[in-house]
Amino acid sequence: MHPLHIRIISLLAFVSFFFASCRKEDPIVTPSPQPPSQPSTKSNLYQFVIANLPRESSTGSSSLYAQVMIVNEQNQTVLDNVKLPLQFEGNYKTSSLELPDGKYRVVKFLVNNNVHKTLFVAPVIGSEKALLVAKPLHISYSLPQTALVPVQVEVLKREIGDKPESFGYPSWAFDPVDGPTPPDQGNPFFKIKLRAYAQIGDIYYDSIPATVKLTILNNYGPVTQKTLDLTAGTNEIEIPKAAHSYTFEFSKWGINSTMVLNHEQVREGEVYGIGGKMAPKKIKQEMVYRLVNGLYVPERKVEYNFYSDGHLHRIDYYDRQDNGQPQLVRYEFFAYNTDNKITRIVQYSPKDVFLVNTEFLYDIMKRPYAIEHTENGVVTNAFVTYYQTPGRNNAHIKYSYSHNSNTMDYNQIYEKGNLVESSVAANQSGQKGLYQYDFNINPYIFIGRPDLYLSNQSKNNLVSQQQQYTGSYPNAYPYQSDYTYDNNGYPKEVITVYLSPATNSHSYTLKTVYTYF
Template sequence: MALLCINYNNNNTIMKKNTFFNALIFLTVAFISCKKIPVNIPDPVKPVPADTSTRRDFKIVFENLDNSQVGQDSLIAVLTIENAQTSAGDANISIPVVFNQQYRTGTLTLAKGNYTIKKLMLKNSTGIVKFATPVAGSVKASSVNKPLNIAFILDDKTEKTIPAEIIAVSNADTPESFGYPAGSFGNRNPETEMDKLIYIRPIIKVGDIIYDSVPVQLIVKSWDAKNEMTYNIHYLPAGTQAVYLSAKGQKHQLSVSKWGAYDEIILYKNEIQENAVYDIGGEVAAQKLKTVYELKIVGNTSTALTKTDYSYQPDGAVIQRQVMAKRADMSNYIAQKDLYEYTNGKITTIRSYDENNTLFKTTTVQYDNTGGRIIAITEAGNAVNINAVVNYTLLDTRVGISQDYRIDIQYNYSDGRPASYFSKTMYGGRVLTDVRVSSNGSREEGMYNYDSGINPFVHLAIPDMELTQYTKHNLEVQWKTWYGGYPENEAYAISYVYGTGGYPKEVTTKYRSYNTKADTYSIRKVFVY
């Protein structure tokens, strides 16, 4: 990676600030003459196409809704959808309304087929309906160009956008004037029993890792005094979220199914504690990485770069990592082998060997006595020793049960060079921002967006000098600001193919020239579990 600086005769350096997508994957293969060890790197299994199911995504856009109408209120879309292919009954769905140039729902997912929207309302945080789409034939139907019912077809693989008109609901309006059953607009009569407000906090344990900041689909089944059941789907964003339980319900079953984990709560009417927080989520065993293939794609040509294999102890702890690579003549060799030693269930020593099976680096790790967090890492190599001292600062925010925090690391070198620094802010198991300051004074700042999938490396719990093992999810987008130069190539697009259980099957990162913006190459990783 080339860095460009402008130097003047007085030895002062003008630091040039540039912003770019930082390279996600960096690989260096040494082309040196040495003994060959015949190891085959097989071609990775051809990945399953991205479209592996019959389910389709869609969203509803409220074309005539603007900020002057919404104000500071947070809204939840409540809709009833009829499936023309089944007689299983209508689907009642709740999902937050978001703003991205227009007000719209989050992404919804249903099986391919023909559907009809029969009810569409927007509730505020207290459960009162503020906006609704009237039904054809109702008093309010003439207020919109396209009243309900709205029919649509889910077939295309791309996300479908469904436009809808919505009008304000005043205190004098009745549900009947919109074509809805009485009571549909919430409690506008103080003598009427109100729906019960509770809070749901999804917590899913995958292996030893707690995921408390992931979106989930909450299913609520409610039975009234006549034992008639209503079925509601709530799309909950990450973190603790408010849910209203029907006042008519005598019994409620709340369930969450995600990544193979399942959990449910049964609440009878007299047991509901209003404003209480209920944890739900379940537990599932972690999938362990067996092999990671890495390939470089230039144009239509794909070249295998490395094959990384992981070996495990009977208790599931990783014991070895072996990296096979390609020489310049495309012959194979073992580039590196790492052996892991444990103390009290945590990796405390990593011994790294080169292709000649010669020890070239020993990494030792220290943990605190309470939370088991890393507080120091030392790399003892042939040329220089690096000592990293780690500090943690708790932040005021938290998404689930885990408090957010900042990690600060100082690196000291045995060859006398100045110390370098690294700091990153962790939010909900994701890196929010980070800062690097090198020994020569150059500086790099980053901001990041992560998806809600499972990072397979977090379950290996292998320490490194930047503590990447604390990141629970997978990087989608990153923005970088450099002081002192810019890279020759920048990563500008990251895409994943996910398999079962929330794990990625592959990730492809596209690179382009920083100066010309022309595509240069892609790096593709294929994961085998």
């Protein structure tokens, strides 16, 4: 050790010893005489009183005791399952007890015999049996008072077949000594799993964030309310075992749903779904604007028309003229099969000149497996193979063309109902894409319009994508989108930024505004 360190340590030891040796003894303080205490006019004494035990002898029963739990204003237990002998003096009473000043609640009150069999029960408010008494638990009282406080308790006789749950108690609450042991007494909470969902039309959204209001009707305390912020997917939550029931209230996208679990219905580790159904909204119109010199200028418009049964009837496509007015440039009609799936899309010019024809065949799962697309005299055939890998649904599309021998392979990978990866291989050209989504509703999936590339099959909205190209590439692709939503989870508008693959820089920005039927 360095000599300086030794010197410092030695000095500290010396100083400590010096002060310890020189410390004065603490003086002995003799308290001043106090005048004798005056009798208090307040009392912190109380006792429990039962007017009668139903169908018991009017002369009373011996060897009975009350099993009681009391909590304070902060819901802290101050008497925990204490056993109090009952004395019969025309009614049943416990001996007097004492607690500090405060407000208290009786949250459990059982009457047991000398072999610890529960004979009478004070029901908890909100329970099935609570309607049979005038004043169910939780009974409140405060201390001090001017005299001994009689806490009146009303009990019911436990009949054959009565379960603790009907009185508002856990299933193991009765017959405390020789009855069943409460499960996992060391942990006062159930751990369950909660998953929010919404079914919009035929589309199931089971991976969405949501806010759920939880109301707990406690056995040993007041009603408790809390807000659960659920993340997308399965959430593990804790709920107290000492409760009568749990009410979960879900509200999202205009769907309101309530799920009530009684204590006996709760299963540790079980997944509970909470949510509801809603009919889909259909797009009426989309307006597309281009950002030019800081202003959004109208560029094109699309209008959708549906049959009265909700199926797509016609789509009109408009472009902006030089005078700023929209002009119809093409429109589409649709044919359906007996499963209400589109089997044919025919596109015409404003003067009813044929432009494009696309036909679809469906497999037993009602998915397109063969597509024939005719445009400008060229026929493109596509055959789709569907298969699954762990956690993913996959589609492989093989394209061939009537005017040459070229082919193209397009692979799609879906997770949780969204396209997350894609790859294209075609004659010295290729593409690889990665896609990310939010949790809201993609309105195009409810139109029911398929296309040659199986676009708009994702149930959520695309917020960003990354593309890698080899060989040929497009002038720009949409790499980032920012949405504004309505209260039903549908986009009101989206601002999409396009990137140039050639320069890897911003190309242009579009804004799309939606209206719905």
